Amino acid sequence: MDGILIVNKPAGPTSRDVVNRVQRCVKPAKVGHAGTLDPLATGVLVIGIGAGTRLVEYVQQMPKTYVGQFRLGISSDTEDITGCCITHDESPVVSRDDLRRVLPRFLGKISQKPPAYSALKVEGERAYDLARRGETVELAPREIVIRRLELTRFDYPDFELVIDCESGTYVRSLGRDIASALETHAVMTDLIRTSIGSFSLERAITMDSISRETITEHLLPLLAATEQLPQVLLTEESVRSLQQGKRIAAPPVDLCLDTTQTVEVAAIDSRDRLVAICELTHRDDGSALLKPHKVMPLGGD
Template identity: 35%
Template structure:
């Protein structure tokens, strides 16, 4: 296929599902795809963006929009998100996840599977949620985590979120796995922290995988290496395979 045809195909718009690796930022993924595309297509620049940020300590579905498909980003990220959250009970961290060390421990002997199931029911529907201090939420023009990492207290505002579905997938006295379907802007780290409090204990997010955004699912996603390899072999594809 002629390079010009391939170039026009990508610039006209592509929505790509990527299984974001752990420790990568969402921007890292976008930047790597853009870098390889500009070289494969032999152009100086092409629009590449993502719909819905994932923290470095989370993996799973990241939707990357290329060319004119970047106009779809807002609509895509407005869709409900689905996650599989691994939560450790009996302790808290300042960041509500593994970014920071455990700061306090709590009893868990009273926590049963039935208690967890009943407590999860109380989260369904509309909730007011406080963002974590270690978040990208802007305070005076700066991300809140910049203040938190310097031990500077700032005031964050709670916001409305909506939990469509919450299902307990796995239970041990100190470890849970929960499937969550929720509105955009929901912090699963805050959910884990709040769950610990409602269980009269403590909790933090041990791991997080995003499994769906609206109609798009993780099972249909490329690994990042697979997609970079596809980009580097673009001239071997037919139009329908791009």
């Protein structure tokens, strides 16, 4: 079994719990997920099954949309409501206009310091393991991209944001930084991931409904994981060559690609099946070469 499955993760279970539930239904196929959701969070969790686990990295690169809820005047070691919370009675009362005024500062490319309770590694150990042992965790700020930041509800001290962002964004840390810009504190009280790329809640199955039958019914083809990659259509002969791991001359492409760099493309056959992820390299004579990077099975999707 090879493909992509969209699950609506409920609050409580970890992302790994969802993977384990799927794994029990599809053994011996491998199972993995793209983009961890904390136990507090709900929503879209994209699961790779079989060869789909080799495409998780491409799903992780897709833009994400979240609906986050926050409470002002409170801080937490985890930056959400599940941690050790402290109420700051001296914090200023923030208005809807105050909040709207600072939001534009957080659009585009910004620097964000990840939370201590995160899966990032520090000298080989997960940051959250160090934090749970009471050790000081210092993570370097990273560049993230916020495409949209819309205030959809405000009822002090609570507010709600719709967030479109790129990979690597910590929504609870975004709430922390927005509050800091208002000289106060905030914790995240709820988080829903409504989409990753075109993978939306409307297409997801519930965790409780997971079975081999529902997985088979809702399994998406491998090609779905590569929607952000340019596509190259292959002849039957080229398909056979790539399946054997051979480099081939690329068919004519008009993809507005940078001809000075090697780029990744999704090579597909006449049935719209993903044959391989390939590196496309342009040569001095104007031709191009396809080198298979990840060859996919054609019988299972």
